[in-house]
Amino acid sequence: MVNTDEFIKRLEIILDYFSLNASSFSDKIGVQRSSMSHLLSGRNKPSLDFILKIIDIFPEVDLYWILKGVGSFPKINEVPLSKKDFISEDLKSSTATPSNSETLPLDLFSEIKNPIVTNSVETQKAENTNLSNTSHSDDLEKIVFLYKNGTFKVYSPN
Structure with a gap:
């Protein structure tokens, strides 16, 4: 289960890192601005679709980091193995x-x-x-x- 308060802190770190405000971030990942506002206020919990959109648009964000705080941000580039x-x-x-x-x-x-x-x-x-x-x-x-x-x-x- 995702801790909403901790998730919001990590989401704010992402916003600061990319120098985006909440509305430009929501436009960039393709979600409604109201959804982003409700999420940042703690009213709503993040959906899987929301998290997957973040991962797709921002490859620097590690899935386990955004969900659980495990790992690092920005994601350490790993050399893919053949x-x-x-x-x-x-x-x-x-x-x-x-x-x-x-x-x-x-x-x-x-x-x-x-x-x-x-x-x-x-x-x-x-x-x-x-x-x-x-x-x-x-x-x-x-x-x-x-x-x-x-x-x-x-x-x-x-």
């Missing part, structure tokens, strides 16, 4: 290179066009048996799921 940065050299050297018929997509979130499908129950059982017989030096440490919205989840087997 897809290659997520793959360690160890993983590259231990992964077999796929043949042309099973080339993996560059985008991890797109579908594989030529999936290898095995319908045989015996084959699946054999693969599971082979997995359970691997040495413990290759134990799984963690799995990281990266989502398009910039969030992630980490799963550890322990």
